[in-house]
Amino acid sequence: MLVLLASIGLVFVVSWTLYEHAEAYIEDGDRLNLIGERLATDVRVLDGAAPATRPMLTTMLSTNDLHMIWLPAGAPPDSEPEPPRMAQLHTQLVTANPILARAQLRLHSGRPGKWTDVTGTILLADHSQIRFTAPDILRSHVVTRGLATATIVTLSVLLAAGMLVHALSMPLRALATVADTVGSGDWEPLKEKGPREVRRLAHAINEMQKRITHLIEDRTEALAAVSHDLRTPLARLRLRAGFLTDAEAQDAIEADIDEMEAMVGGVLAYLSGEKKRERSRSIDLAAILTTIADDVLDRGGAVTYDGPGRLPAHLPPLAMKRVFTNLVENALHYAGSAAIHLTEQNGQIIVDVEDDGPGIPEIELDRVTTAFYRVETSRSRKTGGLGLGLAIVKREVERVDGTFTLENRPSGGLRARIIVPASS
Template sequence: MAGPASPQGARAPQAVARRITLWPRGLVGRVMFVLLVAVALVFVGSSVFYEEAETYTIDDAQLEQVGERLVIDARVLAATPTSQRMVLAAMLSTSDLTVDWRNQGQQGALKVEPPSLRKLHDRLAGTLPVLQGDALNLSGTIMGTADVRGTLRLPDGSYMGFLAPDILEPHHMRRGLVSAAILAGAVIGAAGMLVRALSMPLRALADVADTVGSGQWVPLADKGPREVRYLARAINAMQERINRLIADRTEALAAVSHDLRTPLARLRLRAGFLEDTNAQKEIEADVTEMEAMITGVLAYLSGEKDPEPARSVNVASILATRVDDDADQGRDVTYDGPDQAQAIVRPLALKRVVGNLIDNAVNYGGNAHVSLTLMEDALCIRVEDNGPGLPEAELDRVTTPFYRVEGSRSRSTGGLGLGLAIVSREVARGGGRFRLFNRLGGGLCAEIVLPRMP
């Protein structure tokens, strides 16, 4: 008989699931981690570059150190016999301070130290009495260079010449700026990569949020920081509720429309047996209007989840066919444009859009002129009429669902205020632009600009 499962074996998966990772789970924790990494980089970089910069830092303390060496070398030379001073001076010379010995005859007349070197003289002398006054002469230093040249008079009247090369070179400024630039660039680069990694889930959320309600939504992956995962789950749940509400509403409207069409058909049939001709016409007109209302509402709502794919079609053929059909019915509709105009569109949606614009133009303007213009990466469709046009204040409002201009509320023109709303929605869904404007010569123009290769 098998014994009971080991408690340690049961706790093993939990231990694996609860393992501590360096990468925080929350967004706040990850931002703090980025800041800590940046601070650590600054600290490490400062420590590394400090030693490098310290080598090249020249200040008053180093000038004072050069002055102390001059005093010591001068005392050593003064205590040495003159026959050995030149050899000793060569032995005392180093790469950062070269000295030589000169008697009065070799030195010659000293030049007067210029006032511009007085400040450098005081910095080099510091608190050393031997270097103060006219014993130290910097007349040999050339302004604009980094070398310090001069002579120091010894107690017996001879002179010690010296040269401190590159002591005035501002290494600390140049090297400091370069070090700071390298360090700042490294910190910015590392922080930028980490912040970019943090922002990628947020960009994915933004892309998915743009597709909510469009019928092209794809569930968002449940990954990233804890807050982003919570938001992704909320968006997925919201989209599922929206899809369910849209489906339920569409099914309900379809059922209602089906149930309404049956009594409307019976009512139309019974109206045909009426002896009163006027009453018969009025009832048939009411039935026709009710059927048009049902058809228009379903046409508008059915597009919210339109599965029709976009494909390459001849837009000119679609326009010409629709114009020919209207012309065969005796309507004043004309077409002007090329015979071929290939574009990637949704054919049924385009036919619905063009049909609505032509119907509006004929009903309210008396005629419709359809034109097609080809551009490099787009095509422009215009439907114009010779009617009275629209007030400027109404041009932006007529694309609102169920909105109708007051003058159009008549049974002769019909309409529910959904025609232009459908046009605006379908054009926007295809990545195009739709606008209405009054023509200069009178009438209204509806313009659609669609990309040829969306």
């Protein structure tokens, strides 16, 4: 309604202004036709009058719109050429009044300071002259054609409507921004302002955000509590297994306990990172990667590092160490070796972790980063973990505005690529 009212009001104001100009244009046209008729009449009157009476007659025939003086036949003729800008006006006058053409009508623009005036001369039959001045005839007109009028009105209405729509849509853009953060845990309540419908929508989104936040917190706390409480019975089982006399049964039970403890540890690590985010700070990413590689080599693993000796970045250190440790451990578990490549290009840091293992089926590449998802064929529960390693990697990389991709290498094996901004 506001946009429509403003547009209609603008159309009214502009139309009124243009109407005033159109009236002035019509008025000027009528004045010009009237002056042409008066000049033609004056020529007839003065041609039939005695020369002695002509000065008095020209004085009597002069008005505010047309001032005339009579000059006898011996007066110097009008030798000044008629300017081209008077051609249209001259044609209009002589076409409507042919007697002016026979009287050799000549037109000139006014003197300096009076450029809107028109002056001219007319020869009578005895070669005497009538010199006249028509003031304020050449007034400029802002709009003289319907197409120009329609264009100006249309552009004005579009500009005003665009500005109003832009102002009214600001709350909607704020809604879209908040909607992008739904469920992320770092949202701020949306200001409930704007039209009534927008205020209701903002209130509904705020309430939805609160409910989603409570649901996530309740789920996280419940899973964390269950996972933490499982450590106590697992410790008791390990203690009781130590008293068994059957060595084979004891080894089987302890293997199951180790697997369950690894599962509990993975869940707790995933949930702890979900509830609390680590702040970014200046780190040496090359030092972190070389430390991970050295730790693996100290344990007898096979890992290589290819990259600069130092590469500063602004990232959360513990989260990044967990990310690359998970990728290296995955490569060691499924391929027995890992290769780390670190490069920096165009303000972006690229880290590739490659292996020579069996890879992942193409259809599963987009699914393996989902929490608790496992590829049953090659990474089953017997040979793999709980399905949280790659989910943690994806979550932490996206938190620093980076990208995480998995692809099978043409020569065999898997390539995990992480791209993060150098000044995240």
